[in-house]
Amino acid sequence: MFKTESYKKGILFSSGFNVVAKGLAFLQQLLIAYYFGAQDKTDIFFFTYNIILFSSSFFMNFTSSILIPENMRLRIQVGETVSMKFMNFFIWGYGIIGILVYGIFSIHPVYFFHLISSFDKIQIENSINIIRWCLPIFTLNFVTYILTDLLVSYKYFTMPMMANTINYTLGLLFIYFFHSQVGVSSVAQGLLIGYIINVIFLLYILRKKIKWNFFIFDIYHLKSISQNSFFSQVGYCVYLLALYIPQYIFSGFPPGVLSAINYAQKTVDIPAAFLVNQVVNVSGIKFNELCSLKESNKLQALYWKVFLFTVSVFLLLSLFLSSFSETIISILFKGGTLKHGIFDITVNMTKLLALYIPYALMYALFIKLFYAFQKVKYIFYVQAVTQILSIGVLFLLINKIGVSAYPFSRILPYMIVVNIFMVLIKKVDPIFPVKGGIFFINLINVIIILFLSCRVV
Structure with a gap:
């Protein structure tokens, strides 16, 4: 079996x-x-x-x-x-x-x-x-x-x-x-x-x-991972801090708000998780294998094949989920015991958080690629920048737009960082091709995010 x-x-x-x-x-x-x-x-x-x-x-x-x-x-x-x-x-x-x-x-x-x-x-x-x-x-x-x-x-x-x-x-x-x-x-x-x-x-x-x-x-081989371990885990600690701070802040909001944010986050996570996590994890194993065998041409071909197809699919998914968020949340949660105000928060959170999906995928694939190259120091710096930006956006907007600051703190930093990754990959492997289509996807996302964000706020 x-x-x-x-x-x-x-x-x-x-x-x-x-x-x-x-x-x-x-x-x-x-x-x-x-x-x-x-x-x-x-x-x-x-x-x-x-x-x-x-x-x-x-x-x-x-x-x-x-x-x-x-x-x-x-x-x-x-x-x-x-x-x-x-x-x-x-x-x-x-x-x-x-x-x-x-x-x-x-x-x-x-x-x-x-x-x-x-x-x-x-x-x-x-x-x-x-x-x-x-x-x-x-x-x-x-x-x-x-x-x-x-x-x-x-x-x-x-x-x-x-x-x-x-x-x-x-x-x-x-x-x-x-x-x-x-x-x-x-x-x-x-x-x-x-x-x-x-x-x-x-x-x-x-x-x-x-x-x-x-x-x-x-314990002889522990030395071989000591330097990479430091940069990987310190960078990840900054990421965890960026996840923890919203939980700390929203636990002080009126009862039900933290649950509403969680329901919205799970609604957004589920359609993406059906494929994204598995594609990223299985592809990451293959990236590791090809790097160990030094088959760079096969690695490049596989990476962009996975990247361009999955990002295109999940861009469309994110736009659909954002556009029909009220209908979707009504179908899923209206029959339960959610109060009217909590229902509205869940809808608004879903509408914005959905637009984070393609960026989460791009980021995850880049992370797996850099780990396969064992360029952990680059990941450390990029993770630190990403999460510092995330925390900064949250504190900057929380008093102005309330809970809507949370999805903005997830989306905006990743819009910047995926472009940084595209520059860094040329430093890791100068012959690694960077596809112009990625920049087009970024541009389209920026336009749609700004348009829908104005409607929510």
């Missing part, structure tokens, strides 16, 4: 599986909105879960951008056993770090969450069960990720989607059957059990199919 796949089949099958997983994820959002609406408890759940995902993504970025490329290089150039020893150090290390962080936050969760959010202590105390059920997900999330990413490097491309399907299915079941008994905590309980099942399942597949030995270690 579980077999390695070619890259073409990997994109096809994993994308199909991804449709199921992301569909379940979005259905989970709809059920949360239907049963619980947008209130202080949903705000605290989304804040807690998002912060956990942001924090654990620090380790996930390190895995995908540093560990997996180095693991593949060691496997191809040195040998299987050496790459296995290298990865084991981090698999065990991730687990230990996660347990320590969980233990620290469990000692006094009200204090820590009041410290990192704008919620008052009464709100936190009333929702303490939600927080306690969410906390273990921190550790399990990035342990699951390193195991699935490792399996993807062995061409088990559908493993991440299977893991997500298990999580979201249990989340849905728990919401449906236990929403009246335990409230919003039912979401966290379902996800937690899903993560536990995933870790056990993935460890079994690694042991059974790859013959993985989890008890051999080697």
